[in-house]
Amino acid sequence: MPRLWRLALPREPKGHTYPEPGVATSSTDPDLDAIRSGDEAEFEAIINRYHGPLMRLAMAQVGDEGLAEDVVQETWLTCLRTLDRFEGRSSLKTWIFGILMNVARGKRRKESRILPFASLFARFETDSRQTTVDPSRFGSDGLWTTPPDSWTNLPESRLINKEVLDHVKAAIAALPEKLREVVILRDVAGLQTDEVCQLLHISSANQRVRLHRGRAAVRAKLEEYMR
């Protein structure tokens, strides 16, 4: 058992792991320029825009809504405190998410929370040989016997409404941590593949496996709900 624990524990950062300061260049990042200009309305727009993805990721890390709100707030305060050191080697977005990961890790240590049980099995959950669709839906010839419904004519309002979104939130929460992080960063936060790899210190192949398994699991829940 102790061996399994060690395997499942997330790599601890050596010192701070914020993206390294880079060569100072004039910014091409509108969000960064907006914050530096001191425009309050712009800052408010940015915190609104990032709030959903930051909350989802914080929830994934600390598993409690109140605690997650604290993490997001502390993330922004840390951003403001260290903004002078940000020189744009990564995108501002990646940098902010990196800070959130560190804040959340610290919070988790402080709360001496044990890892979610699912994390123990994270290694198996990212095994690319595992299938993502219930095998009983295929015949012995590998063709669909219970194919999915076509959603082509499904009106957007049937998918984008509060009930469905709440359901999807729950589906994300139920994912193993390693899949959840990637799904949130890619699909909720809209980060690029290389940004996610950089943040999580994983290869693009590994990122893809996690994304595939995570997305497929959310799809399955959504399909179940839409039936």
Place this chain on the structure above:
Amino acid sequence: MRCREVVELMTDYLEGTLSSADRVRFEEHLAGCDGCRAYLEQMRRTRQVLGRLSDERVPEPVKAELLRAFKSWKTR
């Protein structure tokens, strides 16, 4: 390619990381398979729904606190 294998390649397909040979086989299968086309559509819509989770409002007290911090940061 069988449906059972095709569904496991959906993300590679959407990410554009299939080899050109696999991509051709994948698309050939898709052209003749309603089930796999429906599955791909569901994966796309799932991604779309996930993207909508980002529309979440900042609670007022948090926003007020952050704006306060921003003001004092500006005048530091």
